[in-house]
Amino acid sequence: xxxxxxxxxxxxxxxxxxxxxxxxxxxxxxxxxxxxxxxxxxxxxxxxxxxxxxxxxxxxxxxxxxxxxxxxxxxxxxxxxxxxxxxxxxxxxxxxxxxxxxxxxxxxxxxxxxxxxxxxxxxxxxxxxxxxxxxxxxxxxxxxxxxxxxxxxxxxxxxxxxxxxxxxxxxxxxxxxxxxxxxxxxxx
Amino acid sequence: xxxxxxxxxxxxxxxxxxxxxxxxxxxxxxxxxxxxxxxxxxxxxxxxxxxxxxxxxxxxxxxxxxxxxxxxxxxxxxxxxxxxxxxxxxxxxxxxxxxx
Numbered sequence: 001x002x003x004x005x006x007x008x009x010x011x012x013x014x015x016x017x018x019x020x021x022x023x024x025x026x027x028x029x030x031x032x033x034x035x036x037x038x039x040x041x042x043x044x045x046x047x048x049x050x051x052x053x054x055x056x057x058x059x060x061x062x063x064x065x066x067x068x069x070x071x072x073x074x075x076x077x078x079x080x081x082x083x084x085x086x087x088x089x090x091x092x093x094x095x096x097x098x099x100x101x102x103x104x105x106x107x108x109x110x111x112x113x114x115x116x117x118x119x120x121x122x123x124x125x126x127x128x129x130x131x132x133x134x135x136x137x138x139x140x141x142x143x144x145x146x147x148x149x150x151x152x153x154x155x156x157x158x159x160x161x162x163x164x165x166x167x168x169x170x171x172x173x174x175x176x177x178x179x180x181x182x183x184x185x186x187x188x
Numbered sequence: 189x190x191x192x193x194x195x196x197x198x199x200x201x202x203x204x205x206x207x208x209x210x211x212x213x214x215x216x217x218x219x220x221x222x223x224x225x226x227x228x229x230x231x232x233x234x235x236x237x238x239x240x241x242x243x244x245x246x247x248x249x250x251x252x253x254x255x256x257x258x259x260x261x262x263x264x265x266x267x268x269x270x271x272x273x274x275x276x277x278x279x280x281x282x283x284x285x286x287x288x
Contacts, residue, residue, distance in 0.1 A: 029191045033199040040203055040226055044210030049218045056222050059203075063229055066196065072236045072247050079232075082254055087225070087261050094265040095218055098272045103279070109213045110281055116212040120205055127201040131194065150247075157248045169255045176259035183266030186273070 028069060036062040047104055049095045053088060060084045074151045196237035204230035215279045217271070221264045228257045 039058040046052045060083045067076035158166050203226055210223030232250045239246025272278055 025191050029195065033195075036199065037202050037206070040206045043222055043226065044206060044214060044219065049216060052219050052222055056225065059226065060229065063233060066199070066233060067236050069191075070196070070236050070240050072239065072250075075232075075236055075247050075250050078251060078254055082258060083225075083229075087258055090261055090265060091218065091222065094268060097269060098218070098278050100276075100278070103216070103277065106215075106279070108215060110215045112212050116209050119208050119212060123201065123205045123208060127198060127205075130197060130201065153244055154248055154251070157244055158251070162248055162252075165252060169252055172259050173255060176262050180262040180266035183263065184269045 025069065028065070032062045032065040032069070035059075036066070047108055049099065050092070053091050053095060056091075057084050057088050060088070072150065074154050193237050193241060196233060200230040200233040200237070203227075203233065215281055217268050217278045217280055218265075220280065221261060221268070224260065224264075225257060228253055228260075 036059050039055040039062070042055040043052045043059065046055065060079060064076040064079040064084075067073075067079060207223045207226035207230060210226065211220050214220055214223065232253050235246040235250040235253065237246075239250075268278065271283065275282060
């Protein structure tokens with residue numbers, strides 16, 4: 001009984017915190033990031049593209065949870081609505097259109113695995129450098145982000161400081177719509 | 189133990205590496221496009237994590253990245269449908285019309 005109490009008390013102390021501080025942050029962080037990474041690995045290893053798409057949805061939802069932990073509720077909502085709602089439906093429709101039984105029986109990986117290993121090694125070195133030098137490069141202090149009116153602040157930023165990129169993004173979406181229709185239509 | 193920005197950067201780098209491996213080694217075009225989405229999501233996680241340090245710029249820019257991802261997915265899947273109509277396959281190894 002005492003053993004149980006001594007093991008449980010630190011866990012409980014982490015969840016029952018005082019004041020407005022977020023509680024249990026490390027546990028949620030490791031849970032969400034573990035889910036994101038494991039399902040990302042499943043995305044690139046599944047044979048059936050539909051399974052890959054479902055695993056990608058799990059990755060996107062765990063990333064939305066990470067955004068919430070970073071005080072970005074608007075980006076988390078956009079992530080769920082646009083990515084998990086819109087883009088993944090597009091992917092699933094196209095998978096339904098082009099899914100072939102023959103394709104799933106073929107070998108799923110091409111012969112570029114040496115390049116894959118080289119790229120992985122290079123990027124792993126990059127991670128190592130970031131991990132070793134990052135402590136001195138990045139500032140330790142965090143700014144006080146607006147928690148109550150995050151969406152309002154992002155809207156003000158979009159329409160004042162980022163007006164030109166906003167308009168360029170709308171033109172990009174127009175071009176993408178026209179391009180997708182022109183590409184996918186049988187005869188124009 | 190406190191979760192710092194570096195933790196988020198490591199998660200984003202892992203997602204980026206997984207996406208790069210998927211782009212390089214898979215043959216199915218749909219899964220290559222999904223790996224590109226993984227890479228863009230890693231970039232987004234970096235931007236939002238840095239916005240914790242430097243203000244709201246990162247969150248605003250991650251909205252633009254999501255817009256780009258939507259446009260890229262639409263155009264890429266349109267190209268994929270056109271290609272599938274012509275060659276009845278979705279393997280990138282067989283996209284060799286421009287190969288000399």
